[in-house]
Amino acid sequence: MDAAVAAAPAGARSAGVRVGALFGPAVFGVTAAGVALPDVGAELRAGPAEVAWVLTAHALALGLRTAFFGRLSDAWGVRRTLAAGAIVLALGTVVCLVAPDLRVLVAGRFVLAAGSGAMSACALALTAAAAPERRASMLAGFGASMAVFSAAATLAGGVVTELASWRITLVLPALSLLAAPLCAGLAVRPGTGARVDLTGAGLLTGAASAFLILIQAGTLGLPGVAAAVVGAVFVVAAAGLALRVRRVPSGFVPRRLVGDRPYLVAAAVGIGVYGGLFATMYAAPQLLVREHGMSVLAVGAWLLPGAVVGVVASRAVGAVRSPRARNTLLAAVAAAFAAVLLAAALAGGAVLLIAAASLGFAAFSTAQVAVTAIMSAHLPPATRGGGMGLLNLAFFAGGATASALTAALSAPLGLAPSLAVITLFPATAALLSLTLPRAVPAPSPPAAPAGARP
Numbered sequence: 001m002d003a004a005v006a007a008a009p010a011g012a013r014s015a016g017v018r019v020g021a022l023f024g025p026a027v028f029g030v031t032a033a034g035v036a037l038p039d040v041g042a043e044l045r046a047g048p049a050e051v052a053w054v055l056t057a058h059a060l061a062l063g064l065r066t067a068f069f070g071r072l073s074d075a076w077g078v079r080r081t082l083a084a085g086a087i088v089l090a091l092g093t094v095v096c097l098v099a100p101d102l103r104v105l106v107a108g109r110f111v112l113a114a115g116s117g118a119m120s121a122c123a124l125a126l127t128a129a130a131a132p133e134r135r136a137s138m139l140a141g142f143g144a145s146m147a148v149f150s151a152a153a154t155l156a157g158g159v160v161t162e163l164a165s166w167r168i169t170l171v172l173p174a175l176s177l178l179a180a181p182l183c184a185g186l187a188v189r190p191g192t193g194a195r196v197d198l199t200g201a202g203l204l205t206g207a208a209s210a211f212l213i214l215i216q217a218g219t220l221g222l223p224g225v226a227a228a229v230v231g232a233v234f235v236v237a238a239a240g241l242a243l244r245v246r247r248v249p250s251g252f253v254p255r256r257l258v259g260d261r262p263y264l265v266a267a268a269v270g271i272g273v274y275g276g277l278f279a280t281m282y283a284a285p286q287l288l289v290r291e292h293g294m295s296v297l298a299v300g301a302w303l304l305p306g307a308v309v310g311v312v313a314s315r316a317v318g319a320v321r322s323p324r325a326r327n328t329l330l331a332a333v334a335a336a337f338a339a340v341l342l343a344a345a346l347a348g349g350a351v352l353l354i355a356a357a358s359l360g361f362a363a364f365s366t367a368q369v370a371v372t373a374i375m376s377a378h379l380p381p382a383t384r385g386g387g388m389g390l391l392n393l394a395f396f397a398g399g400a401t402a403s404a405l406t407a408a409l410s411a412p413l414g415l416a417p418s419l420a421v422i423t424l425f426p427a428t429a430a431l432l433s434l435t436l437p438r439a440v441p442a443p444s445p446p447a448a449p450a451g452a453r454p
Helices: 012-029 031-044 048-076 078-098 102-128 132-163 166-170 172-184 198-215 224-247 261-290 296-319 323-347 350-378 381-413 415-422 424-433
Strands: none
Touching (some): 012 102, 012 132, 031 132, 031 261, 078 166, 102 132, 102 381, 132 166, 132 172, 132 296, 132 350, 261 296, 261 381, 261 415, 323 350, 323 424
């Protein structure tokens, strides 16, 4: 597989920082963009449910393309995958900057997120492929870099939106282009040359996209016939994907992973955390602006101190060597996020909303580092890129589902009450975190040279 990490003079921690800088700007696509949503709606004359697609389309494309480019990195190698992803990312950036209306903007965000997914997939493949003796140091650097992006995202979104334009805020994921040349040298082996299962990828894309559209059928005003067609697409694509998994064990969705309990638990944990964060970043900025009279810049500034908690949390979990302690820390952060989010939904108030968003950042950073550490050791080397990509697809699809569900519920319930339902996402993640693998397989000893004495 491509993704063996070269021994860099600056060491494993430096390599982790560079890989984190490749992945980190993807965070801006949600957290920074969430801060800009009020201005997007005002300028393009779109309501909250319509504006939600700025986040939903991005999350869906980011997850799908992280999975696709993850498999591609196994087959093509990280260098070629990085180059292809950079082209897509640049194209999406241009479309977003010149989009005349919301429809074109959402399409541009979809393309931009696809390129951002390639950057994320390559970052995960490089991290997961680190040698066991280097992995802990590399994860610590990766976590620290990710935490910096998480902490800076909301303030960056507020500052750029207020002083420049919300359009620039929405294309901040393009910053990954600056880190791509620094990471290309970390991949020293060619890909396997295996074919990518495009049929399986298409079926998965169709099922996920149709599902998200169905959730928002009411808010989108879809006619009954159109909703029925989308429903039929979902059923056919989902059934086709299930059949594909049975018939092609090593296809886009490997059969082995579908029955792998630790992998499925890790996916559910990520879905819960990402779902809570995406929904909060969709609702909280709009509530703070409309009901508490804050400016977009003020929202970004107030979310910054709490986001620093994410720096501390991810740094801490990256340095933890004990899987049991890592799982407990993740469960504690996710539980705190769920509790404060529920309080914010029921009691309201700017302070609780800010605290909930801040804990969401901490849970996000903690979950990303913890699950990457666990699955890097759990997945076989030949399929790590694809496996990590599918895992992140589950994370981002969960986030997209939660933000879409919040938008759908906001019409009958209101934004704040809809967050009470979303509390189930991080609460479930907290419980499942305690069932993640508590032991990491020991690395196999190197084979003795021929003729060597024991």
